[in-house]
Amino acid sequence: MSKRLYYEEPYLQEFKGKILEKIKIGGKPALILDNTCFYPTSGGQPNDLGYIQGVSIVDVIEDNEKIIHVLKEGIEEEFGDTVIGKIDWERRFDHMQQHSGQHILSAAFEKLWNAGTVSFNLGDEICTLDIMKDNITSEEVKKAEILSNNIVLENKSIKVYFVYQERANELNLRKIPPQKGDIRIVEIKDFDICACCGTHCGTTGEVGLIKILKWEKRGVKTRLDFICGKRSFKDYYWKNELIKNISNKLTIKETELGEAVERMLEERKETRKELREIKEKLQEYKAKRLIDESSLKDNRIKIISKVFEEDNFQEVRELVQKIINLDESVVVLFGIKSEGAKILFACSRALKYDMNRLIREAGKFIEGRGGGAHNFAQAGGERAEGIEDALNYALEHFQEFII
Numbered sequence: 001m002s003k004r005l006y007y008e009e010p011y012l013q014e015f016k017g018k019i020l021e022k023i024k025i026g027g028k029p030a031l032i033l034d035n036t037c038f039y040p041t042s043g044g045q046p047n048d049l050g051y052i053q054g055v056s057i058v059d060v061i062e063d064n065e066k067i068i069h070v071l072k073e074g075i076e077e078e079f080g081d082t083v084i085g086k087i088d089w090e091r092r093f094d095h096m097q098q099h100s101g102q103h104i105l106s107a108a109f110e111k112l113w114n115a116g117t118v119s120f121n122l123g124d125e126i127c128t129l130d131i132m133k134d135n136i137t138s139e140e141v142k143k144a145e146i147l148s149n150n151i152v153l154e155n156k157s158i159k160v161y162f163v164y165q166e167r168a169n170e171l172n173l174r175k176i177p178p179q180k181g182d183i184r185i186v187e188i189k190d191f192d193i194c195a196c197c198g199t200h201c202g203t204t205g206e207v208g209l210i211k212i213l214k215w216e217k218r219g220v221k222t223r224l225d226f227i228c229g230k231r232s233f234k235d236y237y238w239k240n241e242l243i244k245n246i247s248n249k250l251t252i253k254e255t256e257l258g259e260a261v262e263r264m265l266e267e268r269k270e271t272r273k274e275l276r277e278i279k280e281k282l283q284e285y286k287a288k289r290l291i292d293e294s295s296l297k298d299n300r301i302k303i304i305s306k307v308f309e310e311d312n313f314q315e316v317r318e319l320v321q322k323i324i325n326l327d328e329s330v331v332v333l334f335g336i337k338s339e340g341a342k343i344l345f346a347c348s349r350a351l352k353y354d355m356n357r358l359i360r361e362a363g364k365f366i367e368g369r370g371g372g373a374h375n376f377a378q379a380g381g382e383r384a385e386g387i388e389d390a391l392n393y394a395l396e397h398f399q400e401f402i403i
Contacts, residue, residue: 001065003035006048007160007184010096010199012037012087014145028058029074037087044120045099045198050087053077092199094230098122100158100201101148101210101228107192108147109133110174113140117175118221126213126225134220139222141212149211154203156189168195182256208232233237265279283315287322291330297399301351302327305391307335313342317378320346324375333394336388341366345389345398354401358394365390374403 002020005012017033033053034180039046040062059070069085077083082381104116106129115133161184168183169176177183177195186196186202190334201207208229215224247254294302304323308316312313312335317396320332326402328350343362345355352374359370359377368381 002033002067004067005035005037006039006199009037010092010160013092013204014084016082019077019081019083022079022402023068025059025061025068025070028070028072030068030070031075031083032066033083034087036069037085038067038069038200039092039095040067043197045095045122046124047094048087048095050085052085053083055243068228078085095122096199096201097207097229098127098227098231099198100204101207101226103147103186103188103192103194103196104125104151104204104207104210105129105144105210105224105226106131106194106318107174107188108144108151112144112147115222125227125231127227129224129226130218130221131224132220133222134217136215136222137184141215145210145212145386150189151191151208152204152207155203156191157203158200159185159187159189160200161185162189162227188362210254211235216314272323277317283319283322286319288322291327292321294330299399300329301394302330303333304330305333305395307337307391308389311336313338317344320344320376331398333391333398335391336389337384341381341384342378343368343370343380343386343387343394344378345394347398349375352403353373353398354403355398358398360399361397362390365393373397 005015015035015037017035019031020034021032022029022104022216023032033247037048037049038057039045040060042062044312048056053075055075056072058072061068061070075188076084079262091369106120109115109131110117113133118130118132120130121128157229160180163171163185165180165183171185171193174192174194183195184197185193186200187193188371193210194312210228211232213225213227213235216223243254243257247257250260252260290304290306291302294304297303316334316336320334322364323330323332324346328348330348331353332344332346334344342360343359343366345359345362347353347355354374355377356371356374359372359379363370363381365383365386366379366380366381367383367386370379371377
């Protein structure tokens with residue numbers, strides 16, 4: 001059995017412990033000590049990290065009454081030897097801030113909206129809290145956040161202690177724990193009392209700013225993303241810098257950014273509309289010019305054959321559609337040298353040529369595959385140098401491919 005020093009002294013950063021066992025976990029060396037400061041993954045809180053005898057800890061696992069320390073590499077010390085453990089304090093204190101902040105936030109939602117906590121996860125960057133509330137408004141979130149931060153500013157004491165299960169049943173706990181025996185209680189003075197096995201701050205003031213980043217409905221529950229303490233400071237810092245830089249570039253006050261963005265989005269919408277209209281007119285002009293410059297076959301069919309260099313495939317496709325819609329007796333044979341090789345064959349709907357079969361044959365020259373409708377087909381391949389041969393084949397043989 002390993003004595004859990006983090007229960008009694010969460011601020012202890014270095015300790016001495018005797019080796020009880022040396023084992024292997026997943027092929028890695030591991031130690032079981034008679035006492036430890038290292039918190040194992042449990043209750044939604046990740047494990048501590050740090051060093052034992054200067055060797056990095058890669059994981060801390062709870063196995064009944066034992067705490068297993070998985071090491072990056074083995075150490076020389078053997079059974080009965082005393083070793084020194086040092087925790088990663090920055091990581092530990094961050095976890096204390098996040099977990100204590102979660103207790104405050106959970107209590108706030110329960111007190112304001114009777115929304116009990118379902119689950120909690122302390123992530124590397126974002127913490128999540130699932131509460132039993134299927135519909136939640138921005139105003140409700142704001143009120144819970146304000147109440148939580150008021151509790152932080154009041155710097156209330158956070159006490160941690162054990163009670164017998166019978167005594168726990170008498171306390172007004174937010175949630176009755178399922179385990180038997182002694183129950184570990186985390187109590188925020190005059191605000192919250194809850195069973196918990198995690199590490200916590202000594203006062204609410206140490207939690208720092210509690211910030212809810214976003215939330216989403218998940219069935220009958222709501223999931224909130226939140227951060228506390230140093231994480232909130234980092235989040236505030238980069239967002240403030242971003243706002244400041246944007247404000248400077250636009251030469252407007254930071255408080256006017258919202259209106260400015262709305263105005264810019266509306267202007268962009270109008271600009272895109274105008275651009276679409278201009279492109280539409282330009283495509284029609286190009287289509288008419290190509291029709292006018294087309295060559296004629298003996299049966300008065302207009303032939304437009306052209307290879308495009310690095311052009312936008314979608315725009316060329318739209319141009320083909322425009323051409324066959326403008327003229328009732330035109331055949332279009334286009335090639336595009338962009339990201340390999342592409343060919344587009346089309347004809348007016350009034351004509352009875354099978355462009356689908358034609359492109360399958362011509363596609364062999366570009367080592368490509370494709371297909372489509374009888375009057376509009378496309379193919380793509382790897383051999384761009386074969387485009388001219390594909391178009392020449394189509395020009396010579398398209399009249400053979402009749403529906």
